[in-house]
Amino acid sequence: MSDHDLDHLLAGAVDDVLETMFFSETFGSCELEPDLTAIEAFVSFSGAKSGSVSVRISEASARSLAASFLGESEGSLDDAPGSASSLRTQQHALRQHCYKDGV
Amino acid sequence: MKELVIGVGDGGVSRDADSMLITYALGSCVALMLHDPVAQVAGMVHYMLPESPESQERGNVRPCKFADTAIPFLLHAALAQGADKRRLIVFAAGGAQVMNDNSIFNIGKRNCLALRKALWKFGLVAHAEDIGGTVVRTVRMQVGTGRVWLQTPSGERWELSPRRLHAAPREESPWR
Amino acid sequence: MALNIMIVDDSPVMRVFLRKVVQLTGLSVGEYCEAGDGEAALQELRQRWIDLILTDINMPHMNGEEFVRQLEADEVLRDIPVIVVSTDASRERIDRMFKLGARGYISKPFQPETLRDEVERILGAQHV
Numbered sequence: 001m002s003d004h005d006l007d008h009l010l011a012g013a014v015d016d017v018l019e020t021m022f023f024s025e026t027f028g029s030c031e032l033e034p035d036l037t038a039i040e041a042f043v044s045f046s047g048a049k050s051g052s053v054s055v056r057i058s059e060a061s062a063r064s065l066a067a068s069f070l071g072e073s074e075g076s077l078d079d080a081p082g083s084a085s086s087l088r089t090q091q092h093a094l095r096q097h098c099y100k101d102g103v
Numbered sequence: 104m105k106e107l108v109i110g111v112g113d114g115g116v117s118r119d120a121d122s123m124l125i126t127y128a129l130g131s132c133v134a135l136m137l138h139d140p141v142a143q144v145a146g147m148v149h150y151m152l153p154e155s156p157e158s159q160e161r162g163n164v165r166p167c168k169f170a171d172t173a174i175p176f177l178l179h180a181a182l183a184q185g186a187d188k189r190r191l192i193v194f195a196a197g198g199a200q201v202m203n204d205n206s207i208f209n210i211g212k213r214n215c216l217a218l219r220k221a222l223w224k225f226g227l228v229a230h231a232e233d234i235g236g237t238v239v240r241t242v243r244m245q246v247g248t249g250r251v252w253l254q255t256p257s258g259e260r261w262e263l264s265p266r267r268l269h270a271a272p273r274e275e276s277p278w279r
Numbered sequence: 280m281a282l283n284i285m286i287v288d289d290s291p292v293m294r295v296f297l298r299k300v301v302q303l304t305g306l307s308v309g310e311y312c313e314a315g316d317g318e319a320a321l322q323e324l325r326q327r328w329i330d331l332i333l334t335d336i337n338m339p340h341m342n343g344e345e346f347v348r349q350l351e352a353d354e355v356l357r358d359i360p361v362i363v364v365s366t367d368a369s370r371e372r373i374d375r376m377f378k379l380g381a382r383g384y385i386s387k388p389f390q391p392e393t394l395r396d397e398v399e400r401i402l403g404a405q406h407v
Contacts, residue, residue, distance in 0.1 A: 020388035021296075023220035025213060070292070071224040071299060189305055219390070228303050228392045 001049060010053045023068045104245075109134075114148030114167040116180040120247030129197035129240040131211035133218050135174055136194040136242070138249030139186035145246040146186075148177040149197075152210070153217030170217035178225055193222065194251045194263055195232040196242045211235065230265035281309030282330040282402070287320040287346065288313075288364070289338040297333050297364065300394045306402065315339075317346025324350075329359055331402060333394075336365040336372070344379065351380035360401050364394065 001009075011026075018024045039062045042054035057065070067074040109115055109126040117124060124147040126134050137146045148167050155169035166172035182188060198215035215234050222228060233240065233253055241254045251263040284306075286297045294313050301308065312329060314320035318341040320334070332350075336343035343363060350356045360382040365372070368386035376384055383397045 017388045019216060020390055023216045023223070025209075025216055066292075068220055068223075070295060071226070073224075223299075223391055226299075226303060228395060 006049055006051075014053065014055060018065075021069060022065050024065060107246075109147045109149050111149055112151050112165055112168040114146065114150075114173060114177050114180070116144060116146035116177070116184050117246045118142075118144050118184055122246045124244045124246060125242070127241045129242060130199055130201040131197070131209075131214060133170065133195060133197040133214045133234065134240075134242045135177060135218065136196075136244050136251060137177060137181050137186065138192045138194075138244070139181065139190045140192065140249055141190055142185040142187065143247055144181050144184045144186040145244055145249060146177045146181045146184075147242075147244055148173045150174075150214070153213045170214060170221050174218075174221040174227075175225060178227070188226070191227065192249055192265060193227050193229045193231075194244070194265075195229045195234055196240050196251075196253055196263065198234040199237050199239060200235075201237070201239070231263045233263055281307045283310040283312065283328055284308055285312045285314065285320060285323065285329045285332045287315075287317065287332065287334040287338070287343070289315045289335065291315075293335070293364075297394070300391045301333075301398060303391055303395050304398050306398070317341030317343060317349070320346060321349060324356055324359075331398065332359055332361045333364050334361060336363060336367055336376075344376065347376060347379045347381055362394075362397055362401060364389075 015026050018026055036058060038056045038058055040054055040056040042052050044050075044052040063074050063077060066077055070077070105119065105122040107115060107117055107119075107122050107124050109124055111126075111132060115124070120143055124136070124145055126147060126149040129149065132149055132151050134147055134149050138144070150170050150173040151168050153170045155166070155172045156164060164172075166176040178188070181191070195218055198211040198218065200209050200211045212235070218229075218234070231251070238255050243252045243254075244250070252260055253263055254260045284298075284301055286294050286301075288294050288297065298311055298313075301311075310327070312323050312327060314323055316338040317334070320332070321341075323329075334343045334346060338346075341349075343365065347361055347363070350359065350361065357380060361380065362383035362385065363376050363381045364385045364387065366387045373384050373386075382401050385394050385397055
């Protein structure tokens with residue numbers, strides 16, 4: 001598998017998780033903003049290919065995703081724990097995709 | 104049978120068992136339908152976009168245009184007519200990717216995601232749905248029975264039945 | 280008749296999510312019981328009657344596989360239906376969990392209605 005194919009596979013896995021459990025659509029990758037205060041989740045994998053996939057988003061986006069996941073309004077969420085836990089859950093789901101596709 | 108037409112960006116509820124709720128030409132738009140078989144309350148909304156504007160503008164827009172306001176609107180309207188949320192049968196149709204939508208912002212897909220997000224938020228799950236794809240759909244819901252039929256521009260018709268997400272065998276529909 | 284449901288997952292947010300999915304089934308639920316790992320779950324099970332267990336696999340102290348193994352080894356607890364909800368979707372794991380006694384398996388990511396349907400399938404069969 002080429003690196004390009006792997007990138008495509010991982011991007012697809014991220015899309016699948018975000019759409020299925022967070023009801024959110026992605027529009028492709030983007031450059032990281034160096035000054036952005038962000039929450040980051042990453043999953044490492046090893047095997048025929050090794051590396052990691054990370055999802056890095058602003059706190060506001062994390063809050064929005066957490067609200068979507070829990071089926072709540074953003075205003076009703078507690079602060080950091082909800083967002084961070086939501087990302088951990090997302091991390092678990094990403095790990096599933098890495099194993100499932102034999103990477 | 105009386106026809107109650109639900110227009111684009113519109114919604115309504117009926118308790119008239121002899122009526123049929125209809126909405127036409129669902130392209131990227133989504134029709135959400137609710138039916139309470141005991142109270143015989145039926146409702147339909149035809150929304151166009153996933154999210155309503157920021158709250159300060161919300162007073163100026165129709166709630167049925169957007170998924171996040173259309174779905175609670177329909178739910179509350181049905182409950183106000185005597186429906187019980189625990190009895191509600193939920194149908195959804197539409198959300199197609201229309202031919203002239205060449206942007207990366209696939210409105211049909213976004214409307215489908217918004218549907219599922221809103222249903223989850225309000226504690227509802229679709230019992231039957233015919234969403235996505237590329238076909239434009241017209242939808243009819245019989246108020247008394249809660250039966251739902253779909254039709255395409257080519258004339259193909261089928262009933263959307265709960266728990267059966269694929270096309271059902273053709274049955275005689277109560278209109279010509 | 281109200282049913283008692285146990286949710287076993289080390290993620291508090293996932294436990295909230297699963298509880299909400301169970302509410303979607305329309306089941307009459309008497310009590311929700313939650314545990315962060317298999318060991319805590321077994322302690323709870325010695326104190327109350329549970330009608331359905333949803334369990335993760337990857338958990339600290341005692342993982343889901345060992346938890347289900349211990350349930351199956353207990354004459355009373357083995358009759359409680361177990362649905363596994365896990366990120367692991369490998370064929371080997373799924374087969375192993377069913378061999379150990381799980382009645383259902385849902386791999387993440389999943390739509391709420393998928394788990395709802397599985398709960399209804401298993402409890403429906405239970406009551407036939």
